[in-house]
Amino acid sequence: MSLIPMAASDAAIIGRRNAIISGLSKATSHGTLITDESGLRTFETDALTAYRATPLAAVLPKSTAEVSRILKFCSENGVKVVARGAGTSLSGGALPAMDAVVIGLSRMNRILSIDYLDRTATVEAGITNLAISQAVSKEKFFYAPDPSSQLACTIGGNIAMNSGGAHCLKYGVTANNVLKLTMVLMNGEVIEIGGDYLDPQGYDLLGLAIGSEGQFGIVTEVTVRILRKAEGARPLLIGFDTAESAGACVAAIIADGLIPVAIEFMDKEAIRVCEDFAKAGYPSGVEAMLIIEVEGSPAEIGDQIDRLKEIASRFDPKTIRISSSEEEAAAIWKGRKSAFGAVGRLSDYYCMDGVIPLGKLASVLKQIGEVAAEHKLRVLNIFHAGDGNLHPLILYNANNEREKIAAEMCGAEVLKLCVDAGGCLTGEHGVGIEKRDLMRYQYSDADLIQQMRVKSAFDPQWLLNGGKVFPLDLQAKFAAVA
Amino acid sequence: MADVYMPHDEAQLADLVRSANAGKYPIEICGFRSKRAAGRPLKPSAVVSAMRLTGITLYEPGELVISAKAGTAVHEIEAALARRNQELAFEPPDYSRIYGQEVLAASLGAIVAMNLSGPRRILRGAARDHLLGVRAINGEGTAIKSGGRVMKNVTGVDLVRGLSGSWGTLAIFTELTFKVLPRAPESRSIIFLGLADEAAVGVMSAAMGTPYEISGTVHLHGPLADRLNSGDLGPANTAITALRLEGVPESLAYRAEKLRRELAPFGETYEIDHQRSRDFWAAVRSLAFLSAEFDRPLWRITTAPSKAALIVRALSPFFEVNAAYEWSGGLLWLELPPSSDASATEVRRVLAEFEADSMLMRAPAPVRESIEVFHPLSFSKMKLIRALKAAFDPAGVLNPGRMYAGV
Numbered sequence: 104m105s106l107i108p109m110a111a112s113d114a115a116i117i118g119r120r121n122a123i124i125s126g127l128s129k130a131t132s133h134g135t136l137i138t139d140e141s142g143l144r145t146f147e148t149d150a151l152t153a154y155r156a157t158p159l160a161a162v163l164p165k166s167t168a169e170v171s172r173i174l175k176f177c178s179e180n181g182v183k184v185v186a187r188g189a190g191t192s193l194s195g196g197a198l199p200a201m202d203a204v205v206i207g208l209s210r211m212n213r214i215l216s217i218d219y220l221d222r223t224a225t226v227e228a229g230i231t232n233l234a235i236s237q238a239v240s241k242e243k244f245f246y247a248p249d250p251s252s253q254l255a256c257t258i259g260g261n262i263a264m265n266s267g268g269a270h271c272l273k274y275g276v277t278a279n280n281v282l283k284l285t286m287v288l289m290n291g292e293v294i295e296i297g298g299d300y301l302d303p304q305g306y307d308l309l310g311l312a313i314g315s316e317g318q319f320g321i322v323t324e325v326t327v328r329i330l331r332k333a334e335g336a337r338p339l340l341i342g343f344d345t346a347e348s349a350g351a352c353v354a355a356i357i358a359d360g361l362i363p364v365a366i367e368f369m370d371k372e373a374i375r376v377c378e379d380f381a382k383a384g385y386p387s388g389v390e391a392m393l394i395i396e397v398e399g400s401p402a403e404i405g406d407q408i409d410r411l412k413e414i415a416s417r418f419d420p421k422t423i424r425i426s427s428s429e430e431e432a433a434a435i436w437k438g439r440k441s442a443f444g445a446v447g448r449l450s451d452y453y454c455m456d457g458v459i460p461l462g463k464l465a466s467v468l469k470q471i472g473e474v475a476a477e478h479k480l481r482v483l484n485i486f487h488a489g490d491g492n493l494h495p496l497i498l499y500n501a502n503n504e505r506e507k508i509a510a511e512m513c514g515a516e517v518l519k520l521c522v523d524a525g526g527c528l529t530g531e532h533g534v535g536i537e538k539r540d541l542m543r544y545q546y547s548d549a550d551l552i553q554q555m556r557v558k559s560a561f562d563p564q565w566l567l568n569g570g571k572v573f574p575l576d577l578q579a580k581f582a583a584v585a
Numbered sequence: 586m587a588d589v590y591m592p593h594d595e596a597q598l599a600d601l602v603r604s605a606n607a608g609k610y611p612i613e614i615c616g617f618r619s620k621r622a623a624g625r626p627l628k629p630s631a632v633v634s635a636m637r638l639t640g641i642t643l644y645e646p647g648e649l650v651i652s653a654k655a656g657t658a659v660h661e662i663e664a665a666l667a668r669r670n671q672e673l674a675f676e677p678p679d680y681s682r683i684y685g686q687e688v689l690a691a692s693l694g695a696i697v698a699m700n701l702s703g704p705r706r707i708l709r710g711a712a713r714d715h716l717l718g719v720r721a722i723n724g725e726g727t728a729i730k731s732g733g734r735v736m737k738n739v740t741g742v743d744l745v746r747g748l749s750g751s752w753g754t755l756a757i758f759t760e761l762t763f764k765v766l767p768r769a770p771e772s773r774s775i776i777f778l779g780l781a782d783e784a785a786v787g788v789m790s791a792a793m794g795t796p797y798e799i800s801g802t803v804h805l806h807g808p809l810a811d812r813l814n815s816g817d818l819g820p821a822n823t824a825i826t827a828l829r830l831e832g833v834p835e836s837l838a839y840r841a842e843k844l845r846r847e848l849a850p851f852g853e854t855y856e857i858d859h860q861r862s863r864d865f866w867a868a869v870r871s872l873a874f875l876s877a878e879f880d881r882p883l884w885r886i887t888t889a890p891s892k893a894a895l896i897v898r899a900l901s902p903f904f905e906v907n908a909a910y911e912w913s914g915g916l917l918w919l920e921l922p923p924s925s926d927a928s929a930t931e932v933r934r935v936l937a938e939f940e941a942d943s944m945l946m947r948a949p950a951p952v953r954e955s956i957e958v959f960h961p962l963s964f965s966k967m968k969l970i971r972a973l974k975a976a977f978d979p980a981g982v983l984n985p986g987r988m989y990a991g992v
């Protein structure tokens with residue numbers, strides 16, 4: 104695919120590659136610098152695999168001090184930098200450039216401290232999301248945000264994108280669960296943002312830094328809140344004849360004052376693909392299915408399930424299945440969390456991330472189907488219905504040029520539908536390169552210029568993760584007046 | 586006296602700011618002026634109040650979202666939400682009392698400008714966590730928006746959170762959109778009497794470490810407890826530690842019983858419920874446990890809960906400390922005897938040994954002029970704060986100096 108243009112590379116920087124590598128080798132410890140072609144291949148792309156670039160070099164630092172030295176060197180030499188966690192970004196957030204150095208945080212993956220009384224954990228930014236929950240699991244605690252890629256994705260990447268997940272309906276997204284960051288600014292200065300406490304008075308630097316897509320600094324250490332697990336949790340599956348009924352049921356649940364931990368939606372094709380993959384016992388022969396999870400004591404779970412069944416009954420459900428064991432519950436979630444992977448075994452796909460007001464669920468789903476049909480493409484819908492965060496998966500064949508272009512055009516139209524419905528372009532995947540040029544559909548130039556000025560406050564040289572988030576022409580205009 | 590302007594709409598407000606920006610004269614931004622005595626004293630050329638920017642502009646109970654103009658009174662929003670059994674789950678607190686105001690209410694804009702959250706913050710998050718979208722006027726008089734009306738939004742730089750807690754020094758809010766949640770039908774509280782501070786923090790932290798969803802914790806020294814205790818809660822001058830549970834009655838009964846059993850090693854407990862429990866937490870939320878005497882310095886300190894009692898103990902040799910612990914110890918209110926510097930020297934020296942944030946929430950103006958009201962920041966961070974100020978308000982016209990000199 105080549106619809107999304109890349110920022111022009113700086114030939115002068117590329118021409119100085121040898122000198123830059125020699126400088127980097129002085130700033131880094133032994134064995135952290137990668138410069139050979141095969142080694143750099145790992146860093147060419149992220150989970151938006153249609154776009155690739157070989158960076159000047161990659162560095163895998165082991166400490167905050169090392170990150171600081173690298174950034175200071177790059178800043179002094181005007182070299183661009185792209186931070187990378189596990190490279191699972193679906194929006195091209197970790198895509199490198201030919202004139203940039205990749206700083207991978209994967210070797211900074213230690214747990215530094217856990218405090219159960221104060222309910223916090225301090226970790227290095229390269230640790231995986233799931234490893235944090237696993238480390239505190241024996242004391243029945245967990246780290247709440249749970250992106251589907253949690254087995255691989257890093258907390259540093261989660262902070263860059265302000266990641267969510269299925270359970271954020273109740274527990275919130277990354278920004279609601281992080282207390283403190285150690286961040287290295289582009290000039291090498293190390294600052295601590297927030298603390299091991301809630302809500303200091305003053306500018307919310309934490310709020311600005313989380314979701315800044317690697318544009319403000321490189322996060323090396325993180326203090327997160329950990330929460331005590333509920334006594335129990337149980338998912339139930341409800342199948343419907345139409346997507347409209349499922350959508351209306353979600354709105355009715357929320358309107359009734361019930362906030363489950365998660366409400367996930369799958370359409371017919373998604374159900375089939377995930378069932379084939381995970382053998383989760385999903386119903387066949389229904390057009391749409393909701394996975395709804397409730398938490399609490401056995402009696403509390405029972406009461407909530409009774410209420411959910413009563414609400415669902417108004418929408419003519421075809422099947423209602425309540426998981427009866429831990430294994431069954433695990434299989435239900437395995438099916439959902441491996442959905443993107445399962446689809447990926449069958450076809451190339453382009454994953455959207457728009458958000459819409461809940462009341463528009465049924466109508467927007469219908470429109471998405473129509474848009475896909477116009478482009479002669481198939482689309483699967485798997486998403487977080489409770490908070491209106493859609494993930495239409497547009498299927499295409501990467502070897503078919505027409506389909507590749509049609510998929511991107513279809514995706515852009517789908518996101519515009521979301522904005523038209525009162526929603527937004529991205530709920531948890533970030534803008535990256537993918538939605539960069541759609542930003543004007545949601546924001547005015549004045550809005551975007553204000554955001555760019557904030558970026559300049561953190562990174563006055565604009566060396567961090569360039570060519571992303573903001574439309575390229577606006578970046579050029581901004582650079583000209585700044 | 587500076588002139589007071591009360592624009593009727595966003596366009597008028599933007600005009601006022603553009604004039605100030607062109608003339609480079611400082612303006613004070615306010616809502617109902619209930620917290621005018623907080624922060625560093627200002628010397629504005631003009632005062633701009635958002636109090637005529639009022640009214641709910643969108644309310645979709647089924648989508649858990651409400652939007653209102655920034656000058657709308659919090660109680661007006663809450664009344665509208667209550668009619669549909671919903672609420673702002675972060676429990677916006679009412680600080681009118683501590684500034685000696687009788688009836689003045691807070692505006693939505695002020696709550697967000699200070700990122701103020703009540704007792705339920707520990708379970709449901711802070712004001713800024715419930716804020717979905719903002720419209721505002723920056724220091725150049727340009728209208729900007731960020732976020733929107735949907736529950737999840739990572740589209741671009743998060744100016745929604747970025748503007749929260751900025752005390753009107755970056756932009757003036759004109760419209761705010763919040764996530765709302767269903768209101769729990771019942772409230773029930775478990776009370777301990779006479780606990781020492783360390784034990785009380787132990788109880789509160791242990792409770793937060795259970796799966797029973799505690800929605801408020803508070804520990805009050807005897808003299809502070811007396812202000813909420815009309816004799817029915819326990820003997821006079823006795824510390825009170827309270828834990829709140831909210832939900833449907835069957836679940837509350839179950840959780841209260843489990844909790845009392847698990848916390849039995851900490852001492853005897855009793856319960857208050859229904860209206861008495863609601864009244865108690867309404868009093869906590871309006872800080873009715875604090876003195877309304879304006880010359881008594883009041884410090885707001887946030888820290889890791891396990892450090893809170895240590896901080897109070899470290900300060901106790903210097904003067905009489907009346908302390909209240911909210912958020913399981915994470916939010917500490919210190920009421921100190923009057924002094925020329927509000928005891929800032931001792932407070933900040935002691936805090937230097939802990940990781941904590943301090944703000945002098947109340948003191949006479951000459952004191953607030955002479956000491957740092959907000960927690961002193963490192964050189965690097967202060968540089969960043971100044972750069973952010975310049976990014977929104979290059980001429981420095983919005984509330985200049987309210988937080989830090991020159992910002």
